[in-house]
Amino acid sequence: MRIVISGGTGYVGARLTSALMAAGHEVAVISRSSGVTEAGPARILYEGESQGLARDLLAWRPDYAVHLAADVRKGHSPADVDALVASNVTFPMHFVNACIEAKVKRFVNISTFSTFSRPDEYSPQTFYAATKRATEDLLTFFHQAELLEVCSLCFYDVYGPGQAHQRFLPALIRSIQSGEAMTMSKGEQEICFLHVDDAVEAVRTALFSDSAWSDSDSNIFTVYGDEVLILRDVPGIVAQAAGLALPEVMPTLPYRPREIMRFAPPYDRLPGWKPNIHFRTGVAAILQGQSTLA
Template identity: 30%
Template sequence: MTVALVTGATGFTGSHLVRRLLAASYTVHVVVRPASDLEPLASVRDQLVVHVHDGSTAHLTAILQAAAPAVVFHLAALVLTGHTPATLVPLLESNLVFATQLVEAMVSAGVSQLINTGSYWQHYEGQDYNPVNLYAATKQAFEAILQYYLEAAELKAITLVLFDSYGPADPRPKLFNLLAQAARTGEVLALTPGEQLLDLVHVEDVAEAFLCAHRHLRTLELHAHERYAVTSGRHLTLKEVVAIYERESGLRLLVRWGGRAYREREVMIPWSGGRALPGWQPQIRLEEGIGKLSEH
């Protein structure tokens, strides 16, 4: 069986990827922090090899050497829509220091295949690079660091640029959780004027994209780095998404449109300049995905 190592495995997307890898008969190792909550992996915990990283490069190298994975899926990140002086160091440690330690450990352990995770927030106003926030800047900065390793070491990589994901049991305070809470309580939900376009991809489709990326990565030569957009290919305004949610869920919402201002550097039109991942396309339409939400 193919051995995979996953970072960010306790996150929403990461935990879905872990289950998809297991279903595809991968042997799965995960790297977690001492304080990580393993509850999202509870249903498959006995099928995993869990490594608790002490924060050092030497320990991460030892983990990579012991696991000897064919591929590393790097999803770990601290995602912040806006930073503060207090979150500056954690943001850099999570998104730059740890990520660089990971690639250094891969090179030392002789692991050559990496699936990295990017964000459409790196492409404000559709530009090749214009970060929406400091989080997006750290994602871009790591890609620059990764390029050094790709040039200097026996390594190849694919970066998957992710858009907004959703799905059942999402612990994040994202749109559909806010809508469900408003429907339960009957409270009036203050939203922006609702004209921004959203690109929503079901988490099961996102997980499948990572497996598809690994199949493609196997065919690439060493030192290659390819970038693909994991997009639904369908842009809907926030108002349209809320209307679809009401129709598919059967719930009625009290929304005060314009009750909240657009945030600074709000993405009004998602980036559409990415390449399509060979062999992958989304299978779950938003209407179907919202229906699945109501089943949980």
């Protein structure tokens, strides 16, 4: 298969690209710079409009598409708005229209659980979440009105090796390994970590399994890990996995506005997929510098 990916050089996207290429698929990534690397995926240029992207996709002729690219900043000041809308609404609309022109068969969109800060009610936690929901809704139109199979996967908290330190879990691991004190909230939130390799397998399931494709009007699913934890318990779990003493944890940070306190998936879990990496196993592998991939 030929598969085109936006966000193919990001944290999940890079692992997905490698997994697909290792399985023998041809992969192209949407990029601000064109060309191809010697051993890597092809690059398809995006210059801020859909016509050139459609022309290049038509020339490359992908079978399937995955949309992972996103601007994940949580602010919504006037300086943030244009960038968030451009990345999270305008670009995916250019991408999906180009895919329709290129006769792509399936389009998998990666979204977020944070569109529901309260259970059973659309209540976006951030402006970022609102832009992701806008794209979900717009893609529902293409799913219903165009000859393109579209589904959206709402990921929960992704973790794994080599993740940026600004995320909670990498910062916690660094604190435990260094013995330095760390600050956090009171930690009453429920959290369900999703290992990056399970996230990759979810995308592969959505691409290649017919179970994810139905006559549903929306085709939106959630993707999450195998265990719901209370955030305040996580430092002790990680310290135990590391075999190290737990440093001082100061619960002095306030909760974020519209903090998500309860694990309440808004949609059904992706059919035909389940997580394989237990949180403690995934954390132990990170601490040991190992991969969970077979």
